[in-house]
Amino acid sequence: MVVQAPPGTGKTTLIPPALAARYPGRVLVTQPRRIAARAAARRLASLLGEPLGRTVGHTVRGESSTSRASRVEFVTTGVLLRRLARDPELPGIHTVVLDEVHERHLDGDLALALLSDVRENLRADLGLVAMSATVEAGRTAAALGPGTSVVDVEGTVHPxxxxxxxxxxxxxxxxxxxxxxxxxxxxxxxxxxxxxxxxxxxxxxxxxxxxxxxxxxxxxxxxxxxxxxxxxxxxxxxxxxxxxxxxxxxxxxxxxxxxxxxxxxxxxxxxxxxxxxxxxxxxxxxxxxxxxxxxxxxxxxxxxxxxxxxxxxxxxxxxxxxxxxxxxxxEIRTADLTGFVLTLARWGTPRGDGLALLDPMPDAALESALTTLRELALLDDADRTTVLGGQVADLPLDPRLGRALLTGADVVGVARAADVVAALSEDVRVNDGDLPAALRRLRRGGTGSRAWEQQSRRLARAVPGPGSGGAAAPRDPRPRSSMSDDLAVGVVAALAHPRRVARRRDRGDSYLMASGTGAVLPPGSPLTGAPWLAIADVERSPGRTDAMIRSAAPIDEETALEASQGLLHEDDEVNWANGRVEARRVTRLGAIPLGASVVSCPSPERVRDAVAEGLRRDGLDILRWSDAATALRHRLAFLHGALGEPWPDVSDEALIAQVDRWLGADLDGSRGRVDRIDTAQAVRRLLPWPQASRLDELAPERLEVPSGSRVRVDYSGDQPVLAVRLQEAFGWQVTPRLADGRVPVLVHLLSPAGRPAAVTADLGSFWANAYPQVRAELRGRYPKHSWPQDPADGVPSRRVRRPR
Missing domain, CATH: 3.40.50.300 (P-loop containing nucleotide triphosphate hydrolases)
Incomplete structure (x- = not known):
């Protein structure tokens, strides 16, 4: 059932004992926090007039007050999840009460889904009750499965x-x-x-x-x-x-x-x-x-x-x-899902398939969690829990800290590993970022030392003994024969957060983490200048480029490489730089570059990608454009504009978008030496077939004029231009038209000095109307040239002719 009742109506203290009185077996009541579980148990025991641990008890991390006689047990949701992992049938438990389900914590959503799965497939007799004052009753009832009733209790609420x-x-x-x-x-x-x-x-x-x-x-x-x-x-x-x-x-x-x-x-x-x-x-x-x-x-x-x-x-x-x-x-929409997914993987469904989750896991968060768990060697390549992953799942810790505890115990010793993980799990404040110094203060009895010491002892006891399979994992570092205490802190922190291993940049307080994010130390931190850091806690405020390091420990490069082996990789980088293709093999720890060497024969695909990037960034001018290539491109652009498809678009944007089509073969042979490419031949690959056979007909490279000369047509403008000396055009009455007669040529009639005397797209009209004025202006200036009064009677000539 789903119980909805106002705050203060007694859900937590009345429903669990009512269930215990009606049914055999123990009633397990979950609370989202340790303080709430302890307080609720103590409150109910006092109402019954009994000491804690008789009818009512509680179990939280590191503390339990139950006995064989206990009928109601208050636990944190995390405790319930670990019990489900050990034995999904929950022997001896008749009913589980999920209290405060409205808070929508990850553990609460997960417990509801797993318990619904248990009831459907293992224990149809298991009682499930979800309670809250502000629960989304309909959705919660649907998740609990068919037959779930919703009980809405008005209660007596004081104004x-x-x-x-x-x-x-x-x-x-x-x-x-x-x-x-x-x-x-x-x-x-x-x-x-x-x-x-x-x-x-x-x-x-x-x-x-x-x-x-x-x-x-x-x-x-x-x-x-x-x-x-x-x-x-x-x-x-x-x-x-x-x-x-x-x-x-x-x-x-x-x-x-x-x-x-x-x-x-x-x-x-x-x-x-x-x-x-x-x-x-x-x-x-x-x-x-x-x-x-x-x-x-x-x-x-x-x-x-x-x-x-x-x-x-x-x-x-x-x-x-x-x-x-x-x-x-x-929380499932916004939180880190690493621990959530590890529990699901232990359950046999790392992606939550078939479970009644109130909200689906976001794809990005799910994939990030799976990647992290693989890198920590807690999941194998098939997303099954490894031996180490199973042991970590049993610990009351975030999976990163659990991995650091079990793996770090073999490298730095159980006691030191437990000390560091206890400090990290208790969220020890480190104002200057110096985690080893904070740990020394705890050992001397500083603020928070009591809770830290208790947690450290609990964690040390949780480390499996030799031969249990908890020590060795494929990516674990090897033990060190001797190690300073500060370095031991760094080793454990690096094992917990391999993506936060960081190397110093040029500035003393600025670091690059293996994740690719920049980070800076607090001003005046004693760690400033350390070549490598293992960062335990970091936060990035909105609007800031770099994250702020809250706690870290110095490490050496050997530790960084061993703790983060899963992030070590080599990549061939082929990029456009300094006007050419540069190829090198770079070794990186995540995003941190460690070294590089020249690659003499990069892959053709990478070369094409690099040149394409160069074209996008620097433009087509990085290629050597011959006059023939430029002219051909202009002719194709004219036909594309006049006739459209299949004549190709050869604008800068279009050519850059289809580099492989027209430039790919040349790039494969040139190995990125773009200055060696025959661009005219490359552009010809764009010619459509069979229409390409009409190129010289539709957009001829040259046109014959009345003098017999074959004059080049300029296609670089909006309209094709034919620049010819006026004396070579006598008798030419009809303006040539291109592109199947759709576009007239713009004729530039030149003076003997080669300067435009007239521009026309209608030769007949020019001879009849404008020629007399042009003749009057130029006849005296160029007396050796022919200037007939009637241009129709003039003899076109390429030579200088004296007037008759």
């Missing part, structure tokens, strides 16, 4: 008043959430404290913004607490436990659904959310700040009405609210 509090300046800028907006939210919180009673729950998009608002609430005189996923469990529990005096809890989206923060009667909503975005071409993924959807706004406001009438202060305008999206963008 929540809305107060609009838009800021004077935009909430975000090019760097993310504007500091001024965080200050505005803090001001709204102070206003809410003055105008209302009860605890206040504040929503901000990330931990950084939570901390900024907390600083703005100094001196408030209340208990001001943070709530987000980076906090230790004890600090999270304090935020979820009623205090002795009024509280303000500043939270990320972890408190948007599932969680009950007791005593809350007021919500201050910043109206922002973090959503994943992935640049598949550059291989960069990250989170962007966007306006929260209307569904998220409903969920957040509902927190204020769970225990009585409440108030929500929204830090945007009602006009802005009307333009917001109805639901959050499903």
């Amino acid at each position: 929540v008043d809305t107060v609009w509090c838009p800021p004077r300046t935009p909430a975000t800028d090019a760097r993310g959430v504007a500091p001024a907006f965080c200050d505005h939210v803090a001001d709204v919180v102070r206003r809410a404290v003055d105008e209302t009673t009860g605890d206040v729950l504040v929503f901000m998009p990330g931990a950084r913004e939570v901390d900024r608002v907390l600083r703005g609430l100094g001196g408030l005189g209340l208990d001001v607490l943070a709530l987000h996923g980076r906090l230790p469990p004890g600090d999270q529990d304090r935020a979820l436990t009623p205090g002795a005096r009024r509280r303000v809890v500043v939270s990320t989206a972890v408190a948007e659904s599932s969680l009950t923060v007791p005593g809350v009667r007021v919500v201050v909503d910043g109206g922002l959310s973090r959503e994943p975005r992935t640049d598949h071409r550059r291989g960069l993924a990250g989170l962007v700040t966007v306006s929260a959807s209307k569904a998220s706004g409903i969920q957040r406001a509902g927190r204020a009405g769970r225990e009585g009438p409440g108030t929500v202060y929204r830090c945007w305008s009602s006009t802005d609210d009307a333009m917001r999206a109805e639901h959050p963008e499903p």
Whole structure:
């Protein structure tokens, strides 16, 4: 069934125990976050008056409180997916409840699809329940399969008043959430404290913004607490436990659904959310700040009405609210799908064929994920999981980090590999980009060291022992006999992100990653000048050419080549440069050039492509155009304009577009030496057959004039031109016409000095009307030439003749 009920009506705490009371077997309840799974389990156990772990328990990464007697178990969706991978029949489980399915996280969509597949093909008795306050009920029911019912529970919801509090300046800028907006939210919180009673729950998009608002609430005189996923469990529990005096809890989206923060009667909503975005071409993924959807706004406001009438202060305008999206963008459309696809491949369908996914995977994202998994040696060429891929799929880690842990353990040792991967999985902040220095701070007990140490121990235990098949994979680096700690950090980071291996450019702080994206270090970073880096974290802001390196470690070239073997390749590059074809064999690590050598005999196809590029870039003038070639091209252009097809278009654009047709054979023989090509012969290949036999008839190269001379016709203009001395044209009454009589020749009648005396396309009219004036002007200037009064009586001649 699909259950839709307003926030605060008890879906999470009432439906699971009701199912457990009605049916045998355990009820498994998924939550999108660890904090929500822990809190929901603790809440339900308290309602039953029992300690956690008896009837109700929970299992999250690194923590479990269940027993054999547990009938309801709260788990994260990731835990459920790993159990499905180990045993799809889910023995001992009667019903799986997918809570908060409206959030459309990748794990949630995947769990719904796999469970539907299990019910259809393995366990028809498996109960499935999908729940949310803002679920797309019809689509979700269709995905769960035939016979799914939709239960819409109205519930009892306390009224929540809305107060609009838009800021004077935009909430975000090019760097993310504007500091001024965080200050505005803090001001709204102070206003809410003055105008209302009860605890206040504040929503901000990330931990950084939570901390900024907390600083703005100094001196408030209340208990001001943070709530987000980076906090230790004890600090999270304090935020979820009623205090002795009024509280303000500043939270990320972890408190948007599932969680009950007791005593809350007021919500201050910043109206922002973090959503994943992935640049598949550059291989960069990250989170962007966007306006929260209307569904998220409903969920957040509902927190204020769970225990009585409440108030929500929204830090945007009602006009802005009307333009917001109805639901959050499903992560499957925007996120990196590498882990998603690895799970599908382990299931036996890497492309998701036959599964009831609520939305299809975008083609670009799917192909990018498959390519990444092959490069990491987690999938073979047939997209089946390798031995290493299967072991990585069992780990509660992103596949890149899982590969780095298992492969890196054999190269740098289990403990060091686990230390580095734990730091990367816990999202350790590195202000100057120096990851080895950040790891040293953690080992000395710096901020976040407790969570990091626990994660490192868990990961070390997860590494398979010798002989289990987890160590060796076809592309793994070989062990090093001795290695500095800094280099060990770089090795593990490079194994996790081989496409982020980077080489320094000419500038000391600028690098080129194997993915082809440029990257720069933060100003003043100790890593500046390192020849090679293994980049663990990088982000690219809109409008910036290069990405900003957030954490990295120095490595040597040997490490770079070994960690990224799958990206090492040789390519023959044939390009047009410096007015000629240049061919060289380039060795690259992804996009990073390592060396090059000259290729003496490049492939004809590549040569043709290079010349075509040269023609497009520099024009047809790169060829040696003889007078014969130019004249032939002009004649063909005339016929194409006058008669059309099949006479070819020989404009620059047309010739460049069909290089192979008229120039290909010559390019094969010339090896790119375009100055050796006979362009006249090349253009003749464009002549249509059998019409080519009429070329000299339709557009003759020369025309005979009354004097007997054969004069060349100029076809370079809009109309063919015949330039002939006037004395050679006496008696010529009819203007010649070309192209089957369609186009008259434009006759330029020249003076004895070779300058045009008259231009006409109608010789008869010229002799009758214009000739007397021309004769009067030129007779005295050129007395040795014949200037008969009646040109019809004149004798055409090529020689100088004295007048009679």
